Amino acid sequence: MTDVSILASLLGFxxxxxxxxxxxxVGHPIDLVKVRQQVGTGAFKAPADSAATALAATRSFGGNSTFGMLRSIFLKEGIHGLYCGVQAPLLAVTPGFAVSFWSFDFAGKSIRDYNRIARSDELSLKHATLAGGFSGIPLALILGPTERIKCLMQVxxxxxxxxxxxxxxxxxxGGMRSVTKGTFSTALRDVPGNAAYFGSYEYVKKLSCDLEGREKASIMGTLLAGGCAGVGNWIVAIPFDTVKSRWQTAPAGKYKSVLDVLQTLLREEGPSALFRGLSPALLRAFPANAACLLGVxxxxxxxENR
Structure with missing residues (x-):
């Protein structure tokens, strides 16, 4: 491999x-609220079986709403508290997204080659969604262990x-088995989530270009497409993410499997519990992914210019 091809490969990430x-x-403080809502804790970890007490304390400081919990965390824990557990996503999301976007480009290239689509032509919505789903597999392998650490630190x-x-x-x-707990459930979240993410992004970006009469999306068009991609991702992924968060933060022996988490949650709390944390997830999704895709x-x- 030449130096040029090595450099090109590295730049692809x-x-x-x-x-x-x-x-x-942009998005970590709201992600913190999402995780704490999903697992039923307030600003601080409560003793076993006293999550209701913690939530009551949080409400007294501003309520159990997304903004109420943000205010509570800020007042009790400061700016540092809002970024509790941020080391994990920084260490995982940065390389994870690098691999995810590279995997999307790789899958897109493979689809173009197989279907003999010119590189200058845009992928169809179906092909972009398929490539996005593929990109969720390597993303989950990287995020799974660090999601486990992040969720424990947040809760x-x-x-x-x-x-x-x-x-x-x-x-x-528990050894590596404990560290990697939840990697499979992360994949269950990221494969359909990324399919919706990239499909939504390509669709809204193309729509923006058509409306603006441009060949490439403007900054505002990119921000809009990125924000919509994040919203699309979480609408699809939130039930899987809730199960993942419960599984990764549960004490050893509480659940037998990811399926047991789902069955227990549905039996004890009903289907609506699967969508707990959706409000902060959507609130975070738009600005965080608008910033993400603009950076990309x-x-x-x-x-390309260089």
Whole structure:
């Protein structure tokens, strides 16, 4: 492999890496609220079987709404509290998004070659959705273990002294099997989620170009398409994400499997519990993914121009 081809391969990961960083920076505080709503805790980890007490305390500080919990966390824990567990997504989402966007481009190229589609032509909605679903597989392999650490740090506030301390303790408790707990459920979330994500993005971006009479989307068009992509992703992925969060934060032995989590949740709390955390997820999705896709497209343009 020549130096030029090696450099080209490395640059192929750059847009997604920048996009991932932008997404985490903008969206992490609201993701914190989403996880705590999904697993039933307030601003701090409550003792076993006393999640209701924690939620009551949170309501007294601003309610159990997304903005109420953000206010509660900020007042009780400060700015640092809003970015609790941010090390995990920064260490995972940046390379994860790099691999995800690279995988999407790779799948798109393979689809073009198989169907003899010119590189200059846009992928159809069906093909973009298919390539997006494929990109969720390597993304889940990277995000699964770090999602486990992130969720534990967000829920069990004060128990861990940072990302590596949490990872060390989780490994000590159950080895690599404990660290990778939830990787399969992460894939169940990311494959359909990414299919909706990239499908929505390509559709809205094309629609924006048609309305503006442009060949390439404007900055506003990219922001709109990116925001809609994030919303589309979470509408599809939130039930899987709720099950994943419960599975990854549950004490050892509480559930037998991911399916047991789903059955227990439906039996005890009803189908609506699957969509707990949807409000903060959607609230986070638009700005975080607008920033993400703007970063991706900006870096792609810089690379293409050079």
């Amino acid at each position: 750059a847009p997604g890496a920048v996009g991932g960083f932008c997404s985490v920076f 069990e506030k004060g128990k861990y002294n940072g990302f590596f301390d949490c990872a060390r303790k989780v490994y000590k408790e 497209e900006t870096v792609r343009s810089l690379i």
